[in-house]
Amino acid sequence: MAKAKKQFICSECGHAHPQWVGQCGQCKAWNTLEEELVVPATKREKRSGMAELQAPKVRPLHEVDVAELPRLDMGEKELNRVLGGGSVPGGVVLLGGEPGIGKSTLMLQVALAVGASGAKVLYISGEESAEQVRMRANRLGAIAPSVLIYPQTQVPAVLDALRREKPALVVVDSIQTLDLPDQDGVPGSVGQIRESAAALTTYAKVSGTPLFMVGHITKEGSLAGPKVLEHMVDVVLQFEGDRHHSYRMLRAAKNRFGTTAELGIYEMTGEGLASVDHPSxxxxxxxxxxxxxxxxxxxxxxxxxxxxxxxxxxxxxxxxxxxxxxxxxxxxxxxxxxxxxxxxxxxxxxxxxxxxxxxxxxxxxxxxxxxxxxxxxxxxxxxxxxxxxxxxxxxxxxxxxxxxxxxxxxxxxxxxxxxxxxxxxxxxxxxxxxxxxxxxxxxxxxxxxxxxxx
CATH class of the missing domain: 3.30.230.10 (Ribosomal Protein S5; domain 2)
Structure with missing residues (x-):
């Protein structure tokens, strides 16, 4: 852990001094310097954006503002139903399901629907090239100019792109393909998944950007990677169904901002996933x-x-x-x-x-x-x-x-x-x-x- 250093902050103007003096050199006020400890950011904090996070302050619970957070409309009726009315600012959603069930199709449809409203969407593709994603998008509908594609697996490059573009929605497909150069293990290993997810989650919380991550599942049906991955995120969605049938079910195994009892039903068609309004x-x-x-x-x-x-x-x-x-x-x-x-x-x-x-x-x-x-x-x-x-x-x-x-x-x-x-x-x-x-x-x-x- 980096060694903490002392500095003295003026309570009037906020100017920092390396040592205590009676008069502030900036605003010339007397006896206004207060001692603070400064801990230099570690490599992990710098790469994840944790260094940008302001230190929380102790305050009475009744003074905390509980105003309803505005939710981002996902453009998909069934997904909005399961999420509880859309995604909250800074909400992190993990979507899991069997191979070929339609996870990437659903996320691409969401990206196109949100982009059609004028919001900027950044789609991080770690499994497909930009050309392959474009081929799938052609059959799903119109492609708005605000939908951006970035085929990348290196987490530092992804974080740089997020800070540069400042999108309103981020989709990562998939979390198992991301790689941190200074983290031991190959992409998809327990350490890589944990640290990559932690870095992206921290960015989402700091910037207030909704983040969707696609996750693979094991042959037992559980999400691949450490169990802590499900604890880190706000919502865990399961995309289920029989690949021999056209119907898919979307349900929430965990939802910090809504109920887990709701169920979304889709039908897989040649033009993508269609919402089923009246399943009966x-x-x-x-x-x-x-x-x-x-x-x-x-x-x-x-x-x-x-x-x-x-x-x-x-x-x-x-x-x-x-x-x-x-x-x-x-x-x-x-x-x-x-x-x-x-x-x-x-x-x-x-x-x-x-x-x-x-x-x-x-x-x-x-x-x-x-x-x-x-x-x-x-x-x-x-x-x-x-x-x-x-x-x-x-x-x-x-x-x-x-x-x-x-x-x-x-x-x-x-x-x-x-x-x-x-x-x-x-x-x-x-x-x-x-x-x-x-x-x-x-x-x-x-x-x-x-x-x-x-």
């Missing part, structure tokens, strides 16, 4: 005629209700041990629901394979899906199709009771809007008045579901 209509539009093993769940993600088709297949086990498989649904919860059906309803499934799938490649975790899963399993086992105009919203407990779910009125409104005629909900407690055209059927136990739906 898109997902249910793929349903054909009534088939056994299909039930509609009225799910809720954040404050957005959506109808999702739940598909189940129950068949005789070919091998000795029955298979249990769930796509887009928690396998442990599926096993729990099967145990409840066998124990509370005497519905023997021990010698059958059970496969469950949420249509559209979605991964939705909502306890309200339990009732639809139970109905789909019963329908497949008995090979009796359910009514196409019946939907379900209820949580199943271990004792076989159907528990109420939150925001039931919003779920009813969405079901009625899409033409549903009957909705099975929990019979415990009161429920809001059903909208016109929708009949609400309360059920208290899992054993009652079989009698009601067939």
């Amino acid at each position: 209509e898109v997902l249910l539009g793929e349903r054909g005629s009534a088939e056994s093993g299909s039930a509609v769940a009225v799910s809720l993600q954040g404050v957005r209700p959506m109808l999702v088709e739940t598909q189940a297949l129950v068949s005789t086990a070919v091998y000795g041990t029955p298979q249990r498989s769930g796509t887009g649904f928690d396998l442990r919860r599926l096993n729990m629901l099967l145990a409840v059906l066998e124990k509370r309803c005497e519905f023997k499934l021990g010698q059958f394979d059970v496969f469950l799938n949420l249509a559209g490649g979605l991964k939705i975790q909502d306890p309200a899906n339990d009732l639809a899963v139970v109905a789909a399993i019963l329908s497949s086992k008995l090979n009796v199709p359910l009514d196409n105009r019946t939907c379900f919203a209820g949580e199943v407990g271990l004792s076989g009771e159907i528990r109420p779910v939150p925001r039931l009125e919003q779920r009813m409104m969405e079901a009625a809007r899409l033409g549903m005629e009957r909705m099975l909900v929990s019979g415990h407690g009161s429920h809001p008045k059903a909208p016109k055209g929708l009949t609400v059927v309360p059920v208290k136990r899992v054993a009652e579901v079989h009698r009601v739906i067939f």
